[in-house]
Amino acid sequence: MSESTGRPATLQDVAEAAGVSLATASRAINGSARRVKEPLRLRVLEAATRLNYQPNLQAQAVARGRTSVIGLLVHDIADPYFAEIAAGVSEEAERHGLLVTLASTQRSPEREILHLAGLRAQRAQGVIIAGSRFDDDALAARLAAEIELFRGSGGKVTLISQDIHDADTVRLENRAGARALAVRLARLGYRRFGFLTAPRALITSTERLEGFLEGLEAAGGGEVVATAVAEFTRDGGYDAMTEILESGPEVDCVVAANDVMAVGAMSAMRDHGVRPADQLAVAGFDDIATLRDLSPALTTVRFPLLEVGRMAMTMLLDEAEGTRVRRVRGEVIVRETTPARS
Amino acid sequence: MSESTGRPATLQDVAEAAGVSLATASRAINGSARRVKEPLRLRVLEAATRLNYQPNLQAQAVARGRTSVIGLLVHDIADPYFAEIAAGVSEEAERHGLLVTLASTQRSPEREILHLAGLRAQRAQGVIIAGSRFDDDALAARLAAEIELFRGSGGKVTLISQDIHDADTVRLENRAGARALAVRLARLGYRRFGFLTAPRALITSTERLEGFLEGLEAAGGGEVVATAVAEFTRDGGYDAMTEILESGPEVDCVVAANDVMAVGAMSAMRDHGVRPADQLAVAGFDDIATLRDLSPALTTVRFPLLEVGRMAMTMLLDEAEGTRVRRVRGEVIVRETTPARS
């Protein structure tokens, strides 16, 4: 089938097999500035395939002084929000021949910083940090410092979340989206809202709550009469909803800070004999693809996550000067869980 | 805050700052066989933190001859099936200080092979290939060859799917799970089944169909009166279901080859005025976490995907001789979409 020496073929092996110098082999295989004459080039290429040669990327990296890996930091890859972003990133990375190193921080800001240092060690060309920033100045300062170090080692950083760091960011307009949702729900006739949020530390959740409050004010009607705080997950949504159902005031619509929480909330409602939509309206944020088939269908504020992932990757690769912020609007999508109130 | 030379600090810099040799610095920082006396060691470590030193992983890799990256190949990271597996893998990788390079093949077996070659170029320590194998001997042979090359370059391979390759594999017992599901559904009183599958090329889907047929036979009642083939995705489920609804024979239960397809199927049913569970039973496979809150709740064959991801990673790290196959059973979970027939 092919030669097998027990160790991967090196460029040296290829050069010898083709009867040329190391340099020529190198030039032939990845076309440097200098060109290699056709016959030689073919001989080298032929030897390379015959030996199943694959360039040692690590060696190339140290010789060239830069790698072709980019890092992707997410809170939790099992969360469809991040999985969709990751799909966009990885798709775009592939188009550019880049490898993506994935790190899931388990929602810990400390780990986020640690992983960023790890990516610096890997001399990643760039890193995309996805997920809500944390409302904690000390933490933010430490991340900022690590970002600075990452840059110092030649890497680029792009954030997907809030533009609170001096770095390119794809900023999701949570506040505006929430505002629009509030206006829309008020217009549908809802007045007494319950709001399920993640702990204040997660800025995304806070932005959504605040935007919602602003929206209600603008609409001149309706108020949030209950707020429940829990994890930014399905279980968190379940718990928060349970709290409101069991000890909160009467509400006619519940808004969760994201779709995943909304789904948990709907389950809690059912477990308490409350039918979503019919007896209590529900809305969320994100428009997670796998949840578009819920029944009753969930009203939500859609963010194009796949596209967001692609955008982040594109910004990362773009060598523009100065830090840019690319705003992504949320689109309110009214579905069955928020029927017009008679 | 700290020195800044405009380029990342090298071990050489650290050594000089600490007034020791390169070798000593190296030994102090990652404790080689030889130990360094405490005072020196501390001086080096202090210098390292002061300079914000991060070892150049690429350089270490070429010097040591091995990297600390492992590759993860999935069909589509946006699919919750793979996202959950990825979460398990990444969690376990982190525990071992390994970096994971993620590649999404977009369900293309060709790309799977290409990416595997890429991971060989990266000299990944190992690779986990997740996702159904393809029913195509030529393709399988090419993958096998590439696996062999990957091994030849010192890497380990673990598959998550069918054990058709000579490599460690976490094998999902699709057939047995499907059999059990069939028996259970027959016992619930269902007789005329529709089955939604992915194209035959995807072995997982085929195994589930065949197992289901076997189960019906064993149960001595019921038959699959309609089979519809479509993509192994939500949209595929929608399309396949539509086909059966519009031109298929009457069925009393529809089984989809996975939960994601089942969800699409339920949407198709609703769009045709058919209420899932009440008018037509539905079941799937996998027990995707985000879909556990569907209403009516979906009957499914549960596979512990997070755990499967962890297992694959553990096998990859385990230096046992010979190739091992770890079987993972599916557990039938009857929920609301398959009520007992009166």
Added chain:
DNA sequence: CTGAAAGCGCTAACAC
């Protein structure tokens, strides 16, 4: 226990 020096596989001057 510490230092000097020879690689690891590759790229990029620098010569011819």
Added chain:
DNA sequence: GTGTTAGCGCTTTCAG
């Protein structure tokens, strides 16, 4: 055009 050679940043003999 092609070959020689000096690094890239690190590990690991081999001396002392």
